[in-house]
Structures are given as C-alpha cells and as structure tokens.
Amino acid sequence: MATKHLMRLDLIFKNERDTADILKKVMTKSNNDIINELISSGLKGRGGAGFPTGLKWKLTADEVSDEKYIICNADEGEPGTFKDREILVRVPDKVWTGMAACAKIIGAKEGFIYLRGEYDFLKKELLKSIDEFHLLLDELNFPFRINIFSGSGAYICGEESALFESMQGDRGEPRNKPPFPTQKGYRNKPTVINNVETLAHTYSIFKYGVDIFRDLGVQDSRGSKVFSVSGDTPIPGIYELEFGMTLQRFVEDFGDGDAKAVQVGGASGFCVPRKKFEKTIIGYQGKLTGTSLPTGGSMMIFNSSRSMYNVLHNYLEFFVEESCGQCTPCRVGTQQLLLGIEKVKRGELPSGYLDKLLDLAETMRITAKCGLGQSVANSFSSIVENFKEEMIY
Amino acid sequence: MTTKVNCKIDNISVSVEQGTTILEAAKKINIKVPTLCYHEDLCVAGNCRVCIVEQVGTDRLLPSCATPVAEGMEIITNSLRVRNARKRIIELLISEHNADCTKCFKNTKCELQSLASEYIFNDEGFINLVPYKNYKEVHLSPSISKDDSKCIRCQRCVRTCSELQDISALTVAYKGANMKISTFFEKPMYEVVCTNCGQCVNRCPTGALVERSYIDQVWDAIYDSKKHVVVQTAPAVRIALGESFGLPPGAIVTGQMVAALKRLGFDSVLDTDFSADLTIMEEGAELLNRLRMSLKENDTTVRFPMATSCSPGWVKFMEHAYPEYLDNLSSAKSPQQMFGALAKTYYARKRNIDPKNIVSVSVMPCTAKKYEANRPEMHASGYKDVDYVVTTRELAMMIKQAGIDFLALPEDDYDSLMGESSGAGVIFGATGGVMEAALRTVYELVTGREVPFEHLNILPVRGMESVKEASIVINNPLPEWDFLDGVELKTCVAHGLSNAKMIMEKVKRGEVNYHFIEVMACPGGCIGGGGQPIPTNYVIRKKRTDAIYSEDEGKPIRKSHENPEIKMVYDDFLKEPLGHKSHKLLHTHYTPRNRY
Numbered sequence: 001m002a003t004k005h006l007m008r009l010d011l012i013f014k015n016e017r018d019t020a021d022i023l024k025k026v027m028t029k030s031n032n033d034i035i036n037e038l039i040s041s042g043l044k045g046r047g048g049a050g051f052p053t054g055l056k057w058k059l060t061a062d063e064v065s066d067e068k069y070i071i072c073n074a075d076e077g078e079p080g081t082f083k084d085r086e087i088l089v090r091v092p093d094k095v096w097t098g099m100a101a102c103a104k105i106i107g108a109k110e111g112f113i114y115l116r117g118e119y120d121f122l123k124k125e126l127l128k129s130i131d132e133f134h135l136l137l138d139e140l141n142f143p144f145r146i147n148i149f150s151g152s153g154a155y156i157c158g159e160e161s162a163l164f165e166s167m168q169g170d171r172g173e174p175r176n177k178p179p180f181p182t183q184k185g186y187r188n189k190p191t192v193i194n195n196v197e198t199l200a201h202t203y204s205i206f207k208y209g210v211d212i213f214r215d216l217g218v219q220d221s222r223g224s225k226v227f228s229v230s231g232d233t234p235i236p237g238i239y240e241l242e243f244g245m246t247l248q249r250f251v252e253d254f255g256d257g258d259a260k261a262v263q264v265g266g267a268s269g270f271c272v273p274r275k276k277f278e279k280t281i282i283g284y285q286g287k288l289t290g291t292s293l294p295t296g297g298s299m300m301i302f303n304s305s306r307s308m309y310n311v312l313h314n315y316l317e318f319f320v321e322e323s324c325g326q327c328t329p330c331r332v333g334t335q336q337l338l339l340g341i342e343k344v345k346r347g348e349l350p351s352g353y354l355d356k357l358l359d360l361a362e363t364m365r366i367t368a369k370c371g372l373g374q375s376v377a378n379s380f381s382s383i384v385e386n387f388k389e390e391m392i393y
Numbered sequence: 394m395t396t397k398v399n400c401k402i403d404n405i406s407v408s409v410e411q412g413t414t415i416l417e418a419a420k421k422i423n424i425k426v427p428t429l430c431y432h433e434d435l436c437v438a439g440n441c442r443v444c445i446v447e448q449v450g451t452d453r454l455l456p457s458c459a460t461p462v463a464e465g466m467e468i469i470t471n472s473l474r475v476r477n478a479r480k481r482i483i484e485l486l487i488s489e490h491n492a493d494c495t496k497c498f499k500n501t502k503c504e505l506q507s508l509a510s511e512y513i514f515n516d517e518g519f520i521n522l523v524p525y526k527n528y529k530e531v532h533l534s535p536s537i538s539k540d541d542s543k544c545i546r547c548q549r550c551v552r553t554c555s556e557l558q559d560i561s562a563l564t565v566a567y568k569g570a571n572m573k574i575s576t577f578f579e580k581p582m583y584e585v586v587c588t589n590c591g592q593c594v595n596r597c598p599t600g601a602l603v604e605r606s607y608i609d610q611v612w613d614a615i616y617d618s619k620k621h622v623v624v625q626t627a628p629a630v631r632i633a634l635g636e637s638f639g640l641p642p643g644a645i646v647t648g649q650m651v652a653a654l655k656r657l658g659f660d661s662v663l664d665t666d667f668s669a670d671l672t673i674m675e676e677g678a679e680l681l682n683r684l685r686m687s688l689k690e691n692d693t694t695v696r697f698p699m700a701t702s703c704s705p706g707w708v709k710f711m712e713h714a715y716p717e718y719l720d721n722l723s724s725a726k727s728p729q730q731m732f733g734a735l736a737k738t739y740y741a742r743k744r745n746i747d748p749k750n751i752v753s754v755s756v757m758p759c760t761a762k763k764y765e766a767n768r769p770e771m772h773a774s775g776y777k778d779v780d781y782v783v784t785t786r787e788l789a790m791m792i793k794q795a796g797i798d799f800l801a802l803p804e805d806d807y808d809s810l811m812g813e814s815s816g817a818g819v820i821f822g823a824t825g826g827v828m829e830a831a832l833r834t835v836y837e838l839v840t841g842r843e844v845p846f847e848h849l850n851i852l853p854v855r856g857m858e859s860v861k862e863a864s865i866v867i868n869n870p871l872p873e874w875d876f877l878d879g880v881e882l883k884t885c886v887a888h889g890l891s892n893a894k895m896i897m898e899k900v901k902r903g904e905v906n907y908h909f910i911e912v913m914a915c916p917g918g919c920i921g922g923g924g925q926p927i928p929t930n931y932v933i934r935k936k937r938t939d940a941i942y943s944e945d946e947g948k949p950i951r952k953s954h955e956n957p958e959i960k961m962v963y964d965d966f967l968k969e970p971l972g973h974k975s976h977k978l979l980h981t982h983y984t985p986r987n988r989y
C-alpha cells in the first residue's frame with residue numbers, strides 16, 4: 001500500500017535534532033533576509049485563511065509599539081482533526097523556533113501557545129520542551145519567553161480575535177476587522193498569530209532553504225500540507241502531502257474504492273462529488289476549494305453508503321451549537337438552515353424551500369462577522385447543490 | 394493635525410477625519426443607514442449586521458458602523474445586494490422574536506418594528522423559531538421588566554451596564570442558538586447587583602427591557618372617587634417630556650405638563666422641585682453638622698466625604714459595592730421620598746384629608762425611583778409614602794391614552810402648598826445641580842453672603858465632564874460658624890456609575906480628601922435618566938441640561954432657603970432642619986447588600 005502514496009513527504013515530521021543549529025542560523029540572519037525568504041517561499045497560513053506568512057510578519061514588524069506578541073494557535077477545534085497535536089507531540093522544537101524567529105523580527109518579548117482545552121494532557125511534556133528551548137535562547141542571549149495558555153474549549157476561540165478576547169479573560173467573541181491582529185491583537189498590541197503547522201513549516205524553510213519548499217506544490221499553493229484523513233478510508237491518519245494533488249489521485253490513494261464525495265476542510269470546507277474529483281486540486285487555488293483550504297486540513301471521504309443529508313445535518317448541528325451567537329446571520333441563519341432541511345426532508349416544506357435556504361446561506365457568507373458564519377455556505381451549498389435528491393427523498 | 398480621508402458614498406464625495414466610520418460619514422451627507430446594535434453612547438459591537446453596505450469591487454458586505462472609511466472607498470448603501478441581505482437579516486431577527494406587537498409595551502416605539510415596516514412586505518419569511526426557543530417568562534423587578542422573547546441580542550444593554558455603569562449585572566450567557574442576555578447565575582433581576590438605573594432600558598431597541606409599568610394602577614386610583622390623588626413631577630421631566638410629542642430636545646414644557654396632569658384627573662399637581670429645596674435644607678444642615686462635629690468637637694467618628702443620597706441607583710450601588718461606606722451617605726431621603734412622607738402628613742393635615750385616602754404618584758425620569766418607593770423603610774407617614782412611580786415615558790403614554798392634544802394645551806401652574814420651587818430645586822435634574830444648590834445655601838447660611846459666583850452660577854460643577862472638582866474657601870463666617878473660618882470646602886461631582894466607582898476607589902485609597910461629593914447614577918444626571926424619552930444620547934443630554942439651567946436662570950427665587958413654601962413647612966410643621974419631625978419623616982438608613 002505505502003508505495004502507492006507517491007506524494008507523501010517527510011519534511012515536518014523528520015526530526016534530526018538540529019534545533020540548536022537551525023536556531024543559531026536564523027538568529028544570525030538579518031530580519032530583512034528572513035522576511036524575504038519567507039515571502040519568496042510562498043508559505044501561506046495553514047490555519048484556514050491562507051494569509052501569506054512572510055507578509056504577516058512584515059506588517060507586524062512595521063507597526064510601532066514597544067509591546068508585541070507572537071501567538072501559536074493550537075486550538076485545533078475542527079472535529080476529527082489532530083494534525084497540530086501530532087506536530088506538537090513529535091516536533092515541538094520546530095514550532096518554538098518559528099516563534100523565536102518571529103519574535104526577533106517583530107520585536108516580541110513574549111509568546112503564547114493557545115492550547116486547546118482537550119490537549120491539557122500535553123502540557124507537561126510541552127513545558128519541558130519549552131524549558132529546554134529557553135536555555136538555547138539564553139545561550140544566544142535572546143530575551144524571549146514562551147508561555148502556554150489553556151483554551152476554554154469553545155470552537156470559536158480558534159478564530160484569532162475571539163482567541164485574544166479569551167486570553168484577555170473576556171467572552172470568546174470575534175472582533176470587528178479592521179483593525180487586524182497585525183495592528184491590534186492580544187491586549188490590543190500588534191500580534192502575529194500563526195497556526196502550529198505554519199510555524200513548523202518556517203523551520204523547514206530555514207533548514208532546507210527556500211527553493212526546496214518552493215519547488216513543492218503548484219502556483220499559489222507552495223510546499224506541503226499536513227492532512228487528517230478520515231471517513232471511509234482503510235488508512236485514516238495524519239499525512240504530509242504535497243500541494244497540487246487532484247482529488248481523483250487522493251481517493252485512489254486513500255479511498256476504499258467507493259468514494260462518492262470528499263469533504264475538503266471539515267465542516268467549514270467544501271464537499272466535492274465524485275464527478276468533480278478529476279478537476280479538483282488540493283490547494284489554495286483549487287477551483288472548488290475556493291480561494292482557501294479552510295481550517296485544519298481535514299479530508300473526509302464518504303462512500304456510497306453515506307447519507308449526505310446526515311452529513312450536512314451533523315455539520316449544521318455543529319454550527320448551531322458552536323456559533324458564538326453574537327451576530328444575526330450566523331446565530332439565526334444556522335438554526336434556520338438546520339430546521340429548514342429537516343422540514344424539507346419530512347415533507348413539511350416544499351423542495352423549493354431549499355432555494356430560499358441557498359439564498360440565506362449566501363447572505364450569511366457576505367454578512368456574517370467572522371469566518372465561522374461566512375463559511376457555513378461552503379458546506380451547505382456544495383452539499384445541497386450536488387446532492388439535492390438526498391436532501392428531499 | 395488630523396488626517397482626512399476621502400470616499401464616495403452613493404456617488405457623493407465626502408471627506409472625513411481618519412477613523413470615521415462609514416456610518417458616520419454617511420450621516421454627514423444625510424444618508425441614513427439603518428442600525429440596531431449601534432448606539433452613540435456605546436462602543437461599537439457590529440453584531441446585528443443590519444447596517445451593512447457594499448463596497449464597490451468587494452465580495453462581502455461591510456458593517457458600516459464598524460468599518461472606518463479608507464481612502465478612495467466607493468460605498469453603496471442601498472444596492473439590490475444590500476437591500477436583499479438586509480431584508481433577510483431582519484427576517485431572521487423576527488423569526489427568533491415573539492412579535493406580538495399589539496401586546497407589547499414598545500408598540501410603535503420599537504426600532505425592530507420600524508425597521509420591519511421599512512423592509513418586510515408580504516413575504517413568507519423564515520420558519521418561526523419561537524416555539525422551539527423555550528423562552529423564560531418575563532422577569533420582573535420593582536423597576537424593570539425583562540422579556541427574553543423580545544430580545545434581539547444586540548448587547549446594547551450589556552455594553553451599557555458594563556461601560557457606562559461598570560456594574561455588569563447583565564452579561565451574555567451561552568453560545569450559538571442558546572446565546573442570551575442573562576444575569577449572574579440567571580437569578581431574577583431583583584436579586585442581582587442591578588441598581589435599577591434603567592440605562593439599559595433606555596438603550597434597548599425593543600420591548601425586551603422596559604420599565605415595570607404602573608400606569609394601570611395610576612388610572613385605577615384616578616378613577617376611584619374616594620381617593621385624593623396627588624402627583625409630583627421631578628425637575629428633569631419638564632425639559633424632556635416634549636420629546637415624546639415631537640418637540641426638539643431641550644424644549645421646556647412645564648406649563649403644558651401641569652395642564653395635562655390636571656386634565657388626566659389628578660386632584661393636586663405638585664412639584665418635586667419643592668422637596669428638592671427641602672432636601673437642600675436637610676442635607677445642607679447635615680453637612681454643616683458633620684463639619685461642626687469634626688472640626689469643632691473633634692469627633693473622629695464623623696465620616697467624610699459626605700455623599701448625596703438623592704439618586705437611588707447610586708444608593709443601591711453603594712449598598713452593594715461599598716457597604717462599609719454607607720455612613721458616608723447623607724441620611725437625607727431623596728426629594729421624591731421627602732415629598733411622599735409630607736404628602737400623607739403635612740399636606741393631609743393642611744388640606745384636611747384622611748391620609749389613608751391619599752394616593753401619591755410621582756413622575757420621574759428614573760426607573761430606580763420605582764424601586765426606592767417600594768423599599769420597606771419608606772413608610773414614614775404610616776402609609777406607603779409614594780404609592781406609584783411612573784417614568785417620563787409612561788406619562789407621555791397616559792397623555793396619549795387620554796387623547797389630550799399636548800402641544801395645544803394652554804400652560805397651567807402648579808397647585809400650592811408643595812408646588813413652589815427655587816431655581817436651586819430645578820437644577821437638581823442635571824449633574825452638579827445638587828452640589829450647586831447646596832453650595833448656594835450652605836455658603837450663605839455660614840457667611841451671610843451669597844456664593845461668590847456671578848449670577849450665583851457655580852460653573853465649575855456644571856457640564857458633562859465625567860468628574861468635576863470644585864472648592865470654596867470660607868472667609869469671615871458668621872460668629873456661630875467661626876470654626877469654618879479659612880476652611881477650604883472641597884467638593885467633587887460625578888455622574889454615571891463607572892465614574893462613581895472611580896471616585897470611590899480614590900476615596901478608598903485615601904487619595905482624595907473631599908468634604909462633599911455629589912453622585913448621580915445616570916450619565917448627565919437625571920436629565921439622562923433611565924426613564925427619559927428614547928433616544929437619549931450625548932447631544933440630547935446637553936440640550937436638556939441647557940434647558941434646566943435656563944429654567945433656573947428664569948426663576949425669581951434661586952436659593953432653596955428663600956422658597957416661601959419651604960419657610961412655611963418649617964414654620965408650620967417641621968420646625969427646623971434635622972429636627973425631631975425631620976428626622977422621622979425626611980431621613981433614612983441604608984442596608985448592606987451582596988456584592989454579586
């Protein structure tokens with residue numbers, strides 16, 4: 001089986017225990033050089049929004065403030081996803097190195113890991129690893145400290161501005177943007193917030209150089225990506241794959257031979273039906289995956305025994321519960337979508353009502369306050385449009 | 394120098410200061426974008442999303458209340474995409490909403506309703522979610538009624554209670570579909586730290602938070618021929634009531650209000666301003682007494698600063714948050730309760746009416762006064778001193794219910810006995826007013842001379858700054874007050890409970906040594922009270938304040954101690970400030986309460 005997975009990579013999880021060397025190498029480089037390397041590598045955020053990482057660091061570096069922060073987003077709330085946990089368990093130093101490099105560039109003295117509540121059991125090991133890392137920093141005379149903040153458990157706290165609110169002791173509700181975190185983040189100070197995996201990738205770039213990273217992937221999706229593969233697959237698990245693979249290729253490698261759809265990016269991602277596998281590329285530019293591959297890198301395969309109505313129902317239940325509830329389109333919209341498909345399914349409302357719901361989902365996409373409400377339409381519309389009969393009968 | 398940014402809104406060019414929101418910029422060129430969660434007094438929440446607008450070339454719509462104008466932006470406030478999305482959003486709000494408008498206190502005065510009337514036509518709408526919602530019954534406190542089934546979760550109340558008042562009695566609880574506005578552990582409103590100030594009520598766009606209404610009880614009393622119904626009107630009502638009838642903020646309608654009250658059928662229309670003057674006599678005497686005990690008799694148990702006690706929201710705040718400072722509060726009752734105690738004693742005797750047949754009603758800019766009237770200790774007359782309190786808004790409703798053409802009414806005068814007031818009584822309605830009134834009287838009692846301010850206008854204590862300090866040096870006092878010679882009387886004025894808290898923290902840390910502080914729970918003082926016409930905001934508060942001071946300026950008598958009816962009540966009944974009768978009728982005590 002293993003030989004089949006041609007695109008499997010081993011950049012992130014390869015651990016050659018060379019942190020001290022790489023850290024030293026980075027710390028002796030000029031800030032400009034590091035930023036330029038990151039920008040030309042094409043690295044984009046792996047937490048969902050896909051923002052160019054080098055640019056994010058540069059914007060924050062350009063802000064004038066004597067207090068700045070780097071925060072590693074380890075909230076990993078997407079159901080069934082645990083790739084960030086895997087990185088933190090296996091190669092935590094890489095993440096710390098990325099944070100230290102960022103701290104050097106932006107001028108931060110303090111960094112935080114926002115650790116998902118359910119991952120509290122990792123804390124002891126992580127603290128040990130951080131302590132060792134602090135010694136390396138001391139040797140280099142670099143005044144920077146990393147702390148762990150234990151998250152509250154709500155999915156919405158993974159959204160960057162809700163995460164800041166939560167760290168500040170307030171209710172985890174997303175803020176209005178602008179201002180962006182690069183301008184006003186944690187404690188309203190310029191802040192870089194990056195996903196665990198994004199930070200780990202910076203290590204690969206520092207270690208192997210820009211070219212090796214850039215050569216992987218396609219066009220606007222460079223490098224590799226860690227995916228959680230689940231659903232109807234004989235080999236569920238965490239895989240690092242090169243960007244640019246078609247979904248056809250993906251199900252050939254991971255499916256059980258009967259895949260009828262793949263949900264790319266979890267509940268807030270897109271559902272791709274079999275007939276579009278060949279044309280859909282995994283990566284930020286993928287036609288159906290929109291401009292971004294949403295949170296978590298979750299890839300869920302459904303075979304023909306699955307009811308797509310149930311799949312959508314589960315997602316909507318998740319959103320009805322996990323919306324923070326502050327904004328109208330998301331709080332009420334999610335309830336309407338859920339109740340709406342139930343009533344259509346039971347025949348209490350005509351199938352034409354689905355059109356009104358599609359229109360509602362579109363309204364949510366363009367009016368909701370944060371990524372959660374905005375992306376409900378991704379799964380809703382892609383499932384309803386591609387599996388309409390399953391919604392009705 | 395502030396930087397300007399330029400943009401186009403609905404094809405009109407506009408140049409605004411950096412940081413200006415699209416909503417504010419649109420307002421500048423007379424384009425009204427609808428809003429629900431936005432309120433001028435509060436920080437921006439951006440959660441209702443009805444204020445969305447389209448930026449040309451941008452896929453997602455922008456919340457205009459929360460988005461600053463950027464250079465070169467082209468905004469359309471009313472495109473088809475915007476209108477459709479806005480309509481959907483309003484439909485969503487209504488689908489979660491128990492929209493029985495005809496039974497709702499806010500009917501015709503509701504922001505959701507008026508938005509709906511602009512956007513919803515005979516459309517099918519979404520599924521009615523109310524049956525799935527499990528809304529709790531209406532919560533009642535003596536002051537406030539909270540109905541979750543009418544809440545649109547705009548969080549204006551939450552922001553009011555935390556930003557303006559620093560109380561946080563109302564908070565957001567749960568998430569997703571269950572998200573709601575709640576109290577600590579979902580306890581009833583009357584059990585939590587709520588001060589009853591009603592600032593949240595004043596800002597709630599719907600019928601979810603309203604005053605507990607006593608209109609029906611008042612009508613019952615009026616229609617009961619055996620009852621003699623007296624009504625008192627607070628200083629701040631006369632300069633705001635007109636707004637409920639379409640007059641601009643700051644319109645003075647004292648004469649029409651008195652005429653309307655007489656037409657409603659009250660047997661006697663009297664003035665809280667009278668008892669405001671009385672409060673000055675008692676509170677002033679108490680201040681002087683404290684000064685005497687401390688400076689002359691070296692009594693170290695005397696507490697300073699003495700604090701005013703006429704704002705019941707402030708009093709309840711002190712009971713919860715600073716129970717160890719209750720002795721600092723003046724023991725003088727608020728003007729409303731002094732009036733109530735006299736109505737069923739002095740007034741009853743003079744008029745020869747059996748007090749048990751008197752029903753005493755007050756019209757207040759305040760919801761906390763409803764709670765105050767229901768305090769168990771407020772039975773000094775042997776009866777409930779004040780039977781029912783209605784807000785400025787409720788009075789407007791009653792006038793409308795009675796079919797009175799308010800604006801066409803000829804002006805009328807208060808009835809006598811407790812209807813006369815000085816300018817000092819009038820300015821009780823504005824922040825700094827009690828302090829100014831007290832200083833006018835106290836200074837003159839001590840020195841025999843008028844306060845050394847032009848036209849008696851003590852400007853340092855006036856205005857909208859959150860905290861104002863002023864001091865007066867006493868020179869050459871009358872012989873009786875020689876211990877005050879050269880003493881600098883230090884005072885401080887604060888309004889809004891967040892400012893009050895700031896002052897109390899300073900007092901606690903020993904950073905300040907005031908003799909006398911005035912605190913009003915509401916921003917701007919009573920003119921900005923929770924029971925005042927909606928909307929109330931900074932600009933409106935300023936206009937009402939200006940009106941109050943012009944009322945004062947126009948009064949022939951400007952000092953409480955010169956009010957002839959005040960002289961009479963002491964000569965004929967009370968004898969002297971802080972005397973035996975005063976003590977029984979006009980002073981009270983306070984109760985320590987929980988901090989949560």
Ligand SMILES: Cc1cc2nc3c(=O)[nH]c(=O)nc-3n(C[C@H](O)[C@H](O)[C@H](O)COP(=O)(O)O)c2cc1C
Nearest residue numbers: 045046047073076077158159160194195198371372
């Ligand atoms: C509802 C919601 C949940 C999110 N959860 C996470 C999360 O668990 N982990 C994460 O890294 N990013 C999450 N994000 C994305 C973050 O807001 C943010 O974009 C990201 O942490 C930025 O890091 P990156 O640039 O490295 O991707 C979430 C976004 C939304 C809207």
Ligand code: SF4
Nearest residue numbers: 324326327330370373
């Ligand atoms: S979109 Fe949903 S999760 Fe995001 S702010 Fe609005 S209600 Fe909260």
Ligand code: SF4
Nearest residue numbers: 493494497503599600
């Ligand atoms: S709150 Fe407004 S919309 Fe709701 S029932 Fe009352 S008047 Fe009608």
Ligand code: SF4
Nearest residue numbers: 554587588590591593
């Ligand atoms: S009445 Fe005042 S204290 Fe009570 S909840 Fe409303 S704003 Fe807060």
Ligand code: SF4
Nearest residue numbers: 544545547548550597
């Ligand atoms: S109670 Fe009123 S002010 Fe508070 S959230 Fe509900 S609708 Fe808004």
Ligand code: FES
Nearest residue numbers: 439441442444458
């Ligand atoms: S008024 Fe702008 S989002 Fe509510």
